[in-house]
Amino acid sequence: MTNWRFVGGLLVAAAIGTLVAAQQPATGGWAPPKTPWGDPDLQGVWRYEASVPLERPAQFAGRASLTDEEVARNQKLEDEQAAQRLAGAEGAAVGRRSVGESPIRGNEYNSFWQDHGRPRQVYKQTSLVVDPADGRIPYTPDAKKADARASARYGAGPYESFLDPDTGERCLTDGVTALMWQGPNGGHNRIVQSQGYVTILHEEYLDRRIIPVDGRQASGIRQWFGNAVARWEGSTLVVETANFVDRTNYEWATIFMRPSETLRLVERFTRTGATTMDYRITVEDPATFARAWTAQIPITRLPDETLIYEYACHEGNYAMPNLLAGGRIDAAKRQR
Amino acid sequence: MRTHHATLLLGALAAIVWCTTGTSAHHAFAAEFDSTKPIKLRGTVVKMEWINPHTWLHLDVKRPDGKTERWMIEGGPPNALYRRGFSQKSLPVGAELVVEGFRAKDGSLKGNGRELTFADGRRLFVGSSGTGAPRDGKD
Numbered sequence: 391m392t393n394w395r396f397v398g399g400l401l402v403a404a405a406i407g408t409l410v411a412a413q414q415p416a417t418g419g420w421a422p423p424k425t426p427w428g429d430p431d432l433q434g435v436w437r438y439e440a441s442v443p444l445e446r447p448a449q450f451a452g453r454a455s456l457t458d459e460e461v462a463r464n465q466k467l468e469d470e471q472a473a474q475r476l477a478g479a480e481g482a483a484v485g486r487r488s489v490g491e492s493p494i495r496g497n498e499y500n501s502f503w504q505d506h507g508r509p510r511q512v513y514k515q516t517s518l519v520v521d522p523a524d525g526r527i528p529y530t531p532d533a534k535k536a537d538a539r540a541s542a543r544y545g546a547g548p549y550e551s552f553l554d555p556d557t558g559e560r561c562l563t564d565g566v567t568a569l570m571w572q573g574p575n576g577g578h579n580r581i582v583q584s585q586g587y588v589t590i591l592h593e594e595y596l597d598r599r600i601i602p603v604d605g606r607q608a609s610g611i612r613q614w615f616g617n618a619v620a621r622w623e624g625s626t627l628v629v630e631t632a633n634f635v636d637r638t639n640y641e642w643a644t645i646f647m648r649p650s651e652t653l654r655l656v657e658r659f660t661r662t663g664a665t666t667m668d669y670r671i672t673v674e675d676p677a678t679f680a681r682a683w684t685a686q687i688p689i690t691r692l693p694d695e696t697l698i699y700e701y702a703c704h705e706g707n708y709a710m711p712n713l714l715a716g717g718r719i720d721a722a723k724r725q726r
Numbered sequence: 727m728r729t730h731h732a733t734l735l736l737g738a739l740a741a742i743v744w745c746t747t748g749t750s751a752h753h754a755f756a757a758e759f760d761s762t763k764p765i766k767l768r769g770t771v772v773k774m775e776w777i778n779p780h781t782w783l784h785l786d787v788k789r790p791d792g793k794t795e796r797w798m799i800e801g802g803p804p805n806a807l808y809r810r811g812f813s814q815k816s817l818p819v820g821a822e823l824v825v826e827g828f829r830a831k832d833g834s835l836k837g838n839g840r841e842l843t844f845a846d847g848r849r850l851f852v853g854s855s856g857t858g859a860p861r862d863g864k865d
Contacts (some may be wrong), residue, residue, distance in 0.1 A: 461809045555757075561779070593805065699805040706777040708798075708836075712758040716831040 397445035415660045415668035422661040430625045435696040446517035457516040465512045521684040533678040537645040549717030556641040561703030627659040633680035650677035665691040676703025759838040763829040771821045776804040799839040
């Protein structure tokens with residue numbers, strides 16, 4: 391009887407092992423370099439360089455992947471854009487894009503936010519969200535309303551006070567959740583390791599996370615970025631973050647970024663090649679989501695010479711007075 | 727032929743959807759600038775402020791009555807412009823240029839830059855501002 395229990399235990403362990411293995415990114419046998427103290431070396435400037443939508447568009451409902459023909463079409467589009475960039479006579483003129491290529495909410499102007507002169511990568515994924523299977527963020531009904539409200543007021547206000555612009559417009563932060571793949575300047579992130587720590591410097595707002603990897607427990611002090619602790623699982627860095635402050639009462643450009651006291655993030659960083667990383671984030675927060683969701687994001691290591699630039703967002707920033715001045719004009723028009 | 731057009735349209739729509747990466751952004755165009763007030767200014771560069779999250783170009787514009795107005799034009803974020811090849815030398819002080827864009831809602835001498843044209847005809851895209859900038863074919 392004891393033997394059967396043992397065999398049963400082995401089978402369960404094997405099944406769990408298979409499940410875990412199925413969730414591991416394929417590295418094709420490639421082993422990452424090691425730091426002098428023996429940890430996998432994730433250092434460098436990393437950036438999300440594709441244009442896969444976060445949530446699956448309706449036209450791809452039921453499909454997790456594009457067909458080969460669709461991939462080829464997108465590759466052709468990217469190649470044409472790259473050629474246009476190369477054909478530009480003056481640096482900043484390079485990379486102007488078509489209306490159809492507009493990356494943001496039907497707003498064609500914003501393409502440069504996503505562009506720093508490098509070609510974008512084409513992937514088969516139809517959405518970054520891979521769980522739930524429909525590729526959509528599982529908002530609670532209340533959060534869905536809050537998200538619709540945030541979308542409606544984005545760029546439209548009302549702007550009655552400095553509290554009305556969203557956290558990004560206020561130069562505060564766009565939150566931890568999207569830090570590794572978003573950012574108007576292309577989401578540049580420099581990862582630096584020292585013994586017992588991994589530090590991630592996000593260019594926009596110079597958001598930074600100093601994450602202990604030394605076995606300690608997370609601190610109980612609540613912060614905007616929560617308390618993160620990390621561990622290695624093979625070559626994967628697993629970062630768990632909790633103890634966020636509640637900032638659900640702030641205006642956020644997109645609701646999925648907002649922290650609450652019940653937000654919990656689990657991130658998995660796995661290098662899959664010299665310039666590729668499989669980054670996955672599982673987001674759990676009953677204050678906003680009906681269930682946990684996971685996004686799988688391919689990110690790219692940029693050339694060694696890539697720099698993270700200064701990003702003081704407040705000094706000399708004319709945007710806030712301009713926003714409020716525009717708000718007064720809009721309010722006067724409404725009164726008339 | 728109709729099928730061909732339909733295919734093209736579907737392809738274009740797919741491309742739009744494909745490229746719609748959900749992202750946060752910055753100061754929205756519609757909040758600060760008036761898309762019904764396009765401006766075209768001929769002036770000389772006074773200075774370029776390389777500040778986040780938007781650059782600001784200052785230029786002196788001569789009015790028909792001979793008086794000079796000093797305008798401020800908002801451009802893209804310095805880091806993004808720099809990575810795309812825009813440098814300190816791109817807009818030397820004193821350079822003559824034409825700026826196209828949209829005027830601030832409050833009617834002040836501020837605008838949102840869309841494109842610059844130098845005296846020799848070279849054009850430079852400055853990035854304009856956020857959500858709501860009108861589609862005018864220059865994007």
